[in-house]
Amino acid sequence: MLSAAAPIQTRFAMPTAPALDPIAEEMQRVDALIRRRLDSDVPLVRQVAEYIVTGGGKRLRPALLLLAAGAAGYRGDAHTELATVVEFIHTATLLHDDVVDASQLRRGRETANAAFGNSASVLVGDFLYSRAFQMMVGVDNMRVMRVLADATNTIAEGEVLQLMNCHDPGVGEPRYLEVIRRKTAKLFEAAARLGGVLAGAPPELEEGLAHYGMHLGTAFQLIDDVLDYSGDAGTIGKSLGDDLAEGKPTLPLIRVMATGTPQQAALVRHAIVEGGREEFGGVLEAIRANGALDYVREVARGEAALASAAIEPLAGSKHKDSLLELSAFSVTRSF
Numbered sequence: 001m002l003s004a005a006a007p008i009q010t011r012f013a014m015p016t017a018p019a020l021d022p023i024a025e026e027m028q029r030v031d032a033l034i035r036r037r038l039d040s041d042v043p044l045v046r047q048v049a050e051y052i053v054t055g056g057g058k059r060l061r062p063a064l065l066l067l068a069a070g071a072a073g074y075r076g077d078a079h080t081e082l083a084t085v086v087e088f089i090h091t092a093t094l095l096h097d098d099v100v101d102a103s104q105l106r107r108g109r110e111t112a113n114a115a116f117g118n119s120a121s122v123l124v125g126d127f128l129y130s131r132a133f134q135m136m137v138g139v140d141n142m143r144v145m146r147v148l149a150d151a152t153n154t155i156a157e158g159e160v161l162q163l164m165n166c167h168d169p170g171v172g173e174p175r176y177l178e179v180i181r182r183k184t185a186k187l188f189e190a191a192a193r194l195g196g197v198l199a200g201a202p203p204e205l206e207e208g209l210a211h212y213g214m215h216l217g218t219a220f221q222l223i224d225d226v227l228d229y230s231g232d233a234g235t236i237g238k239s240l241g242d243d244l245a246e247g248k249p250t251l252p253l254i255r256v257m258a259t260g261t262p263q264q265a266a267l268v269r270h271a272i273v274e275g276g277r278e279e280f281g282g283v284l285e286a287i288r289a290n291g292a293l294d295y296v297r298e299v300a301r302g303e304a305a306l307a308s309a310a311i312e313p314l315a316g317s318k319h320k321d322s323l324l325e326l327s328a329f330s331v332t333r334s335f
Contacts, residue, residue: 020322027063038050045127064188066079066195071195071314094106095122112124158180158183161182165248171249177251186214209311212310213307215303225296252287305327311323
């Protein structure tokens with residue numbers, strides 16, 4: 001259990017600083033707003049919320065909203081408020097995810113549930129959800145509220161689908177991609193769409209931004225799957241093999257079961273059913289021998305290409321250039 005005075009260290013900041021130059025000042029305002037809106041007269045709420053929100057995340061989803069708004073021509077101030085809302089929703093899902101998965105490490109340090117306990121993590125996650133909805137109501141835009149309410153509901157469905165898939169070696173690629181679309185990509189999609197909504201973009205441009213976000217989010221999750229079997233624990237901020245330990249049939253494993261030798265497929269199926277890390281070495285050898293990681297990277301590159309194509313109709317701007325850079329970064333990153 002960490003004390004309230006435990007230092008907060010920032011890790012894993014976005015490495016694409018030039019891509020974020022057009023929104024640098026706005027991101028500073030978002031960070032300041034995050035801290036202000038974490039305020040609560042309940043000390044443990046402040047402590048746990050600040051621990052997770054200031055723990056060095058990429059802030060990718062709020063950055064995406066700001067860039068999409070700029071690319072669509074928005075010139076108001078509501079985008080910083082909604083960027084904060086998106087980050088709070090994302091953070092709430094992390095708190096709940098880590099409890100469900102019994103995770104011990106995130107971003108290179110203890111998860112909130114490891115530091116403060118499961119009950120505090122779940123309840124502070126609820127606080128962040130409710131604070132996010134307070135803030136979105138304050139924007140006073142029914143379309144905005146509908147987009148975020150629908151996204152939050154879809155994310156919850158994705159979480160349940162993932163839970164149903166755990167320890168099930170019968171999960172195939174389409175079923176797994178459906179989980180990604182709902183659980184991870186949906187908030188990317190909502191963030192990018194909201195940029196268009198705020199700018200009053202024509203329907204075709206708004207839909208283009210939404211498709212960009214959906215494909216970008218899918219690419220990011222697929223590379224996360226790759227890194228779980230190829231990254232450096234100190235760099236990615238979590239233990240390698242966490243997905244396997246939880247019995248999650250991610251795409252590298254699905255690929256081995258579909259195209260590997262009977263022995264490789266049987267080993268992976270057994271590892272998914274049983275969970276744990278005992279067979280991590282053998283599974284990793286099968287993944288490498290099968291070329292599964294290269295296959296997943298190729299699928300991710302296809303998603304990134306679809307993301308870039310979706311915003312082709314947008315007028316040229318520094319914000320659009322940054323969105324294209326994020327597409328490239330999504331498949332070349334090492335964390």
